[in-house]
Amino acid sequence: MNPLYEHMPTSIFERMSLAAARQGAVNLGQGFPDFGWPPEILEAAARALLEGSNQYAPSRGLPALREAVAYHYRRHFGQDFSAANVCITSGATEALGAAILATVEPGDEVIVFTPAYDSYAPMIRRAGGSPIEVALQPPDWRIEADALDAAVSPRTRAIILNNPHNPTGRLFDRAELDLVAKCAVGSDLIVISDEVWEHIVLDGLEFTPLATLPGMAERTIKVGSAGKIFSLTGWKVGWIVAPEPMSNALAKAHQFLTFATAPNLQAAVAFGLDQGDEWLVPMRRDFQRGRDRLVEGLTRAGYTVAPSVSTYFLCVDLERSGVGVRDEDFANAAVERAGVAIIPLSPFSEQPPSGQFVRLCFGKRDETIDAGVAAMAKARELFL
Ligand code: PMP
Ligand code: GLN
Numbered sequence: 001m002n003p004l005y006e007h008m009p010t011s012i013f014e015r016m017s018l019a020a021a022r023q024g025a026v027n028l029g030q031g032f033p034d035f036g037w038p039p040e041i042l043e044a045a046a047r048a049l050l051e052g053s054n055q056y057a058p059s060r061g062l063p064a065l066r067e068a069v070a071y072h073y074r075r076h077f078g079q080d081f082s083a084a085n086v087c088i089t090s091g092a093t094e095a096l097g098a099a100i101l102a103t104v105e106p107g108d109e110v111i112v113f114t115p116a117y118d119s120y121a122p123m124i125r126r127a128g129g130s131p132i133e134v135a136l137q138p139p140d141w142r143i144e145a146d147a148l149d150a151a152v153s154p155r156t157r158a159i160i161l162n163n164p165h166n167p168t169g170r171l172f173d174r175a176e177l178d179l180v181a182k183c184a185v186g187s188d189l190i191v192i193s194d195e196v197w198e199h200i201v202l203d204g205l206e207f208t209p210l211a212t213l214p215g216m217a218e219r220t221i222k223v224g225s226a227g228k229i230f231s232l233t234g235w236k237v238g239w240i241v242a243p244e245p246m247s248n249a250l251a252k253a254h255q256f257l258t259f260a261t262a263p264n265l266q267a268a269v270a271f272g273l274d275q276g277d278e279w280l281v282p283m284r285r286d287f288q289r290g291r292d293r294l295v296e297g298l299t300r301a302g303y304t305v306a307p308s309v310s311t312y313f314l315c316v317d318l319e320r321s322g323v324g325v326r327d328e329d330f331a332n333a334a335v336e337r338a339g340v341a342i343i344p345l346s347p348f349s350e351q352p353p354s355g356q357f358v359r360l361c362f363g364k365r366d367e368t369i370d371a372g373v374a375a376m377a378k379a380r381e382l383f384l
Contacts, residue, residue, distance in 0.1 A: 004125055011118055012347040020341035028372045029341035031312060033363035036286055037231040038272065038279050045268035057263040059255045061088025065270040069239050072273045077209050084244055087251045088266060090258045091236035092196045092225035097123050099192045099221045099240055102253035104129040108157035113143065115167055115348030117194065120160050129157065138355045139306055139317065141168045143176040148183050158190040159183065161210060164197040167345060167359040168315055169308025171205055177213055185215040196225040197311045199280050202288040205309055218243050221250065226269040231283065237261055237269045287312050290362040290369060297373030302380055312363030315345065318356040323383045327356045333382055340375035
């Protein structure tokens with residue numbers, strides 16, 4: 001078999017969810033909410049399943065959904081998109097795969113800020129490229145000009161930016177986005193902008209799509225996900241939005257990954273994007289409450305928690321919490337001996353990470369968070 005896959009471990013999200021199920025542990029690992037999806041969108045999906053088509057959708061997506069995605073971004077961020085810019089995919093993970101396959105040629109380098117979502121590096125390698133890691137340094141995890149400039153070479157083809165950022169919960173500020181844009185324009189690079197968390201922004205902060213920066217509309221491939229917008233991660237409906245003619249090449253990559261995505265879920269997502277703007281504010285409020293509850297509980301249990309203002313993740317600094325073990329060892333002990341699944345950050349980079357951090361999901365009901373905090377208190381005691 002291809003050695004890339006033969007030697008690859010199973011994704012940390014899958015490993016931790018399986019361990020949680022095996023141990024009966026609270027799952028604050030893999031990122032999925034346990035509340036909050038709008039019932040109306042489930043009804044729209046049920047209607048579409050019973051009354052709509054259950055045959056292949058057009059490869060680029062249902063016209064109604066492509067139009068709904070374009071209109072969503074015109075309305076929310078003033079972006080000049082039409083259906084021609086949109087290709088619907090089976091989740092953002094497929095969108096990222098298609099974007100990487102359509103962009104990277106053998107020998108190319110792709111800059112990745114770490115810690116990074118775990119699909120980027122393997123897909124870059126499978127396309128024949130090399131991921132070049134730019135390590136964001138804790139506790140601030142800022143994009144720094146020197147580190148970014150040092151990563152650029154004549155072989156650099158693209159940058160992958162993830163904003164808002166999983167796993168740190170950072171929303172990169174305008175100065176950091178300007179650095180990325182300046183670098184991309186200056187070296188004529190494509191940016192694959194993974195913006196799946198665009199609507200899960202807390203504390204009244206506002207998200208800025210990278211393509212809205214000067215010089216970026218023509219070089220940005222945006223990746224989005226309905227799973228995140230509607231708290232329905234299992235639906236795996238995502239999209240790529242890019243200028244023509246890039247969008248046409250991206251659609252070719254997509255056509256031989258999955259060809260098309262379930263039509264009923266697409267129809268329901270189109271309904272949600274058209275009707276669901278008023279769902280966004282309560283969603284942010286509820287996730288913010290979850291964050292505050294988890295921060296408060298972990299702090300009470302003696303942990304040092306890094307600030308998080310977006311996504312539904314926060315990170316705990318093990319060293320500063322007085323826990324002197326590696327992140328993976330701590331996470332394994334937490335799920336096996338204390339009853340809580342969490343995610344170590346070391347699988348988010350190929351290079352050894354700076355510091356020892358674990359990520360916890362706060363998109364959960366109060367009782368789930370409270371049970372997770374109690375188990376985290378127990379986990380800390382294992383190492384004191
Ligand atoms: N990118 C990032 C940064 C993510 O956090 C996730 C999922 N948590 C994805 C992509 C994948 O999204 P999807 O489930 O739509 O494939
Ligand atoms: N993106 C989700 C997370 O960060 C998990 C996605 C997956 O399981 N592949 O937890």
